[in-house]
Amino acid sequence: MPDWDLRRDGDLQIKKHHATWQDLQDAGLMTRxxxxxxFKFTSVRNPYDLLVSRxxxxxxxxxxxxxxxxxxxxxxxxxxxxxxxxxxxFAEWIAGQLKRHQEKGSTIKGPLEYLDHAxxxxxxxxxxxxxxxxxxxxxxxxxxxxxxxxVTSERKEGAKKRHYTExxxxxxxxxxxxxxxxxxxxxxxxFG
Numbered sequence: 316m317p318d319w320d321l322r323r324d325g326d327l328q329i330k331k332h333h334a335t336w337q338d339l340q341d342a343g344l345m346t347r348x349x350x351x352x353x354f355k356f357t358s359v360r361n362p363y364d365l366l367v368s369r370x371x372x373x374x375x376x377x378x379x380x381x382x383x384x385x386x387x388x389x390x391x392x393x394x395x396x397x398x399x400x401x402x403x404x405f406a407e408w409i410a411g412q413l414k415r416h417q418e419k420g421s422t423i424k425g426p427l428e429y430l431d432h433a434x435x436x437x438x439x440x441x442x443x444x445x446x447x448x449x450x451x452x453x454x455x456x457x458x459x460x461x462x463x464x465x466v467t468s469e470r471k472e473g474a475k476k477r478h479y480t481e482x483x484x485x486x487x488x489x490x491x492x493x494x495x496x497x498x499x500x501x502x503x504x505x506f507g
Contacts, residue, residue, distance in 0.1 A: 336432040350432065356449050357429055360439035361504045362495035363488070367479040370408055371469035374400040406487040416494045424497050438502070480507055 336355070339345045377387045377397050387393045400408050416423060430436055435452065437445030443461050450459060470477050483491075488506055492499060499505075 333429060335428045337428070354435075354452060355433045356435040356437060357433045358437040358439050358442070358445070359426065359430060359498070359502055361479075361502075362423075362498055363483070363491055363504070363506055364440070364479040366409060366412075366491060367405065367482045368467040368470070370400055370405050370482070371467050373397040375469040405482040406484045409487050410490060413490055413494050417490060421494075422496050423494050426498055427501070436502075 336350055339350065340347055373387075373393070373396050377384045377393075378401065381388050387397065396408075396412060399411055403411065410417075415421075435445075435449060437449065446461050447458065450456075483506070492506065
């Protein structure tokens with residue numbers, strides 16, 4: 316459950332990056348009926364691509380800019396992942412991150428909790444087109460460009476952005492495919 320704080324000025328401060336529809340209900344912020352009346356949209360990203368960005372950020376900016384990413388420094392799980400990323404190549408790091416799931420033969424279903432009640436899901440790899448569709452459904456006629464924010468600059472090698480496939484070996488590709496199977500299958504993702 317997310318960490319909520321009601322500040323003196325009456326504003327709600329959420330101390331977590333993400334919350335599910337159920338989290339909002341459990342915190343008493345909205346009823347199920349209120350949520351059902353809203354147009355809800357979210358996004359999904361190819362897990363193979365997502366994990367490369369996560370690795371590079373934990374290896375780079377989260378460590379190099381500790382004040383800006385204090386939330387990452389203060390989260391023990393993320394901090395341990397950052398420490399591991401400093402010493403391990405991607406394939407070894409991902410094996411360590413997914414070890415518990417591999418040992419149990421389990422899959423990661425968590426992101427699906429954020430998608431289950433959405434009326435529309437934007438694919439990260441087609442962000443502008445997806446956002447244009449959201450605007451259309453909301454009756455907004457004027458285009459609004461999606462601003463490139465939080466771009467994984469660590470993926471650049473010179474002037475060229477490295478494709479996520481360059482980071483995987485056969486074992487890490489198979490591991491991610493198995494552990495993230497529910498998301499990969501639901502959205503038709505593939506490696507490559």
